Amino acid sequence: MKFGLFFCLFLIGAAIAHAASPVTFMFTVPPSATPAFSRDLWAEVSTPSGDVLRLPAFVWSGGVFAVRARASEKGEYRLGRVLEAADGSLLALAAQPVSPSVMAVSDAETRLPVRTAPGRPPRLTFSDGETYVPIGANLAWANQRLPGHLRMLQQFGEAGLNWTRVWMVHWSDLNLDWAPKDKGASSKPGTLDLQVAESWDQMIDTADDAGVYMQLVLQHHGQYTSGTDSSWAEHPWNAANGGFLKTPSEFFTSPEARRLTELKYRYIVARWGYSPMILAWEFFNEVHWTDPIREGHDETTIARWHAEMAAYIRQIDVYGHLITTSTDNLRSGMYAAMDYFQPHLYATNILANARRFDVPPQDTVRPVFYGEIGDDHLRLSSEEKRTGIQIVPPVWASLMGQGRYAAMPWLGEQMIDNGRLPELGAVAKFIAASGLGRRDGLEPFSPAIVGAPQIPFEISAGQMWQKRPAPTVEVAMDGRELLAYADIPRIYIGWPGAIAEGYPNHATLQLDLPKPTTIRVKIAGVGSDHGALRVTLDGQTVAEHAWEKRAAGAPAAGPFELPFPAAAGKHTLVLENSGQAEWFDLQGIDLGLDTPALAAVGQRSADFAALWVWHRQGVFAQTAPAAVSGKIDLENMAPGEWRVTWWDSLAGVPQASQTLTHAGGTLQLPTPPISRHAAVILERLR
Numbered sequence: 176m177k178f179g180l181f182f183c184l185f186l187i188g189a190a191i192a193h194a195a196s197p198v199t200f201m202f203t204v205p206p207s208a209t210p211a212f213s214r215d216l217w218a219e220v221s222t223p224s225g226d227v228l229r230l231p232a233f234v235w236s237g238g239v240f241a242v243r244a245r246a247s248e249k250g251e252y253r254l255g256r257v258l259e260a261a262d263g264s265l266l267a268l269a270a271q272p273v274s275p276s277v278m279a280v281s282d283a284e285t286r287l288p289v290r291t292a293p294g295r296p297p298r299l300t301f302s303d304g305e306t307y308v309p310i311g312a313n314l315a316w317a318n319q320r321l322p323g324h325l326r327m328l329q330q331f332g333e334a335g336l337n338w339t340r341v342w343m344v345h346w347s348d349l350n351l352d353w354a355p356k357d358k359g360a361s362s363k364p365g366t367l368d369l370q371v372a373e374s375w376d377q378m379i380d381t382a383d384d385a386g387v388y389m390q391l392v393l394q395h396h397g398q399y400t401s402g403t404d405s406s407w408a409e410h411p412w413n414a415a416n417g418g419f420l421k422t423p424s425e426f427f428t429s430p431e432a433r434r435l436t437e438l439k440y441r442y443i444v445a446r447w448g449y450s451p452m453i454l455a456w457e458f459f460n461e462v463h464w465t466d467p468i469r470e471g472h473d474e475t476t477i478a479r480w481h482a483e484m485a486a487y488i489r490q491i492d493v494y495g496h497l498i499t500t501s502t503d504n505l506r507s508g509m510y511a512a513m514d515y516f517q518p519h520l521y522a523t524n525i526l527a528n529a530r531r532f533d534v535p536p537q538d539t540v541r542p543v544f545y546g547e548i549g550d551d552h553l554r555l556s557s558e559e560k561r562t563g564i565q566i567v568p569p570v571w572a573s574l575m576g577q578g579r580y581a582a583m584p585w586l587g588e589q590m591i592d593n594g595r596l597p598e599l600g601a602v603a604k605f606i607a608a609s610g611l612g613r614r615d616g617l618e619p620f621s622p623a624i625v626g627a628p629q630i631p632f633e634i635s636a637g638q639m640w641q642k643r644p645a646p647t648v649e650v651a652m653d654g655r656e657l658l659a660y661a662d663i664p665r666i667y668i669g670w671p672g673a674i675a676e677g678y679p680n681h682a683t684l685q686l687d688l689p690k691p692t693t694i695r696v697k698i699a700g701v702g703s704d705h706g707a708l709r710v711t712l713d714g715q716t717v718a719e720h721a722w723e724k725r726a727a728g729a730p731a732a733g734p735f736e737l738p739f740p741a742a743a744g745k746h747t748l749v750l751e752n753s754g755q756a757e758w759f760d761l762q763g764i765d766l767g768l769d770t771p772a773l774a775a776v777g778q779r780s781a782d783f784a785a786l787w788v789w790h791r792q793g794v795f796a797q798t799a800p801a802a803v804s805g806k807i808d809l810e811n812m813a814p815g816e817w818r819v820t821w822w823d824s825l826a827g828v829p830q831a832s833q834t835l836t837h838a839g840g841t842l843q844l845p846t847p848p849i850s851r852h853a854a855v856i857l858e859r860l861r
Contacts, residue, residue, distance in 0.1 A: 315392070602824075
């Protein structure tokens with residue numbers, strides 16, 4: 176923030192001073208018995224066009240309050256009345272300015288706020304109607320705290336990225352009402368840490384300079400869970416620490432928790448609501464891990480909390496920022512009051528699942544994109560994951576699926592540390608060149624590739640621990656990567672209660688085998704409490720295995736295979752957990768056949784197609800294999816002249832475009848040599 180200019184001019188008697196957003200006025204008000212952070216103060220600000228904005232004011236320091244207006248116009252802004260809300264009415268106060276009460280803006284804010292708009296799928300737009308296409312990664316917290324955040328935001332902007340997601344967490348000195356242990360005692364309930372607020376000032380300023388919109392996460396699940404990633408034992412509101420909440424669940428129902436949370440949210444909106452760089456206020460990271468849902472399966476209470484808090488913020492946020500939350504169930508009532516859906520994705524077959532949503536985006540009434548996508552369940556070694564090679568390919572895959580926008584990698588900081596940020600910048604360049612995210616009516620597809628070398632054909636498990644109906648999936652024998660592959664469960668549940676909750680205990684695959692073969696079902700592991708696997712082919716049991724209950728301390732059952740023969744022709748293959756307890760973990764199904772070493776997925780319309788092509792064995796390999804080529808079978812391509820542009824998807828550099836004349840029908844498009852991945856744009860010229 177550029178405060179020095181207007182303070183100096185004020186001291187020498189100048190009445191106008193300010194050249195950049197926000198316009199900030201400071202003042203004192205008569206004392207009150209109400210604590211400073213609890214005072215409901217508002218200030219009127221006149222804009223150059225003559226509008227009068229009534230904006231929430233906030234504690235600046237000591238007895239000084241401030242109000243901030245967005246510098247969206249050139250000209251003079253004037254501080255008007257200061258009012259205090261009490262008993263349902265506003266009372267004018269005898270406020271005394273401690274900064275100039277007239278400020279001139281010579282350089283108006285050029286960044287535009289983001290809104291939502293209809294489309295197929297629904298879209299995000301700037302306030303001028305142009306589509307906003309988010310592309311970036313998570314910077315939830317930084318190992319170097321504030322200096323790290325400022326550095327990484329600048330690097331994001333330099334790479335052409337325009338989105339990030341940052342958490343208000345105590346361990347990164349970013350939580351207004353919870354100081355980390357190494358800073359001493361936490362803030363007293365009802366007060367906020369002004370040093371933390373200054374850090375956020377710097378971050379939002381840097382985001383503005385870099386052109387990176389921030390999804391600001393106000394709470395995270397660890398604060399209010401006794402299970403997953405719990406920090407409840409350290410929480411200053413925990414009764415065990417002298418607080419007023421006996422359990423994490425009480426956060427959502429306690430009147431005192433509600434009061435203090437609204438005070439914090441009011442401060443956040445008052446101090447940073449001026450900024451168009453706040454893409455959205457995100458209430459919770461992964462709220463489904465909080466105790467009311469994790470233990471009590473009570474989404475109703477959480478949905479009510481979200482609705483009430485959203486209504487509160489919309490009352491005080493004059494600039495109308497978007498509001499969201501993150502939870503994986505797109506059908507949840509928690510999303511009813513949100514402006515867009517924000518699921519997260521940690522799947523095994525990440526390239527399939529990145530293209531798929533439980534509810535297709537074109538069937539939703541609000542935009543949706545994956546706010547986190549990560550490698551937790553990828554079957555890669557720790558050494559392989561440390562290279563970062565696995566971070567960006569799922570982003571490419573996500574562009575070629577049901578959604579409009581790219582999935583956002585979780586490991587933003589690791590990507591910078593590994594020197595892989597330019598790889599994500601390459602995605603941004605391709606998005607800009609192709610118009611992906613701006614086009615309506617695109618359909619996801621996967622073409623066959625012919626003429627490429629062959630490798631063993633193994634079907635991978637897709638989703639991980641998701642409440643989904645047991646799927647029936649038709650397997651493409653020509654190497655096409657179908658959206659339905661994302662539905663193949665990795666974990667097969669035996670507990671009747673979990674099955675009743677919606678976790679799958681079986682999957683059905685439809686096969687059309689070109690020749691006799693031996694199929695091998697590969698199991699990666701099993702739970703400790705006995706379970707069983709039954710494999711049927713066309714209704715006949717062809718393989719089964721039961722596990723004994725594992726004694727405490729005994730080693731886990733290792734991976735093993737269940738082989739069985741299958742004749743050529745059409746078959747129905749069913750994998751089922753036939754036990755009454757525990758689970759088994761499907762590693763994959765080796766069909767004993769071959770498939771092309773290259774695979775392709777894309778989005779298309781009548782006169783446009785964009786595809787991403789990858790080497791199945793090279794996409795995540797530490798050492799790239801020898802490059803191979805093939806021909807992509809693009810079916811039902813309209814006749815005419817087509818411009819074809821191949822892209823180096825690692826560097827973000829297009830090759831020279833070629834124009835070809837197509838008579839209509841199937842177009843066989845040769846690929847360049849590919850050792851990892853590449854992308855291509857096809858546009859019909861006439």
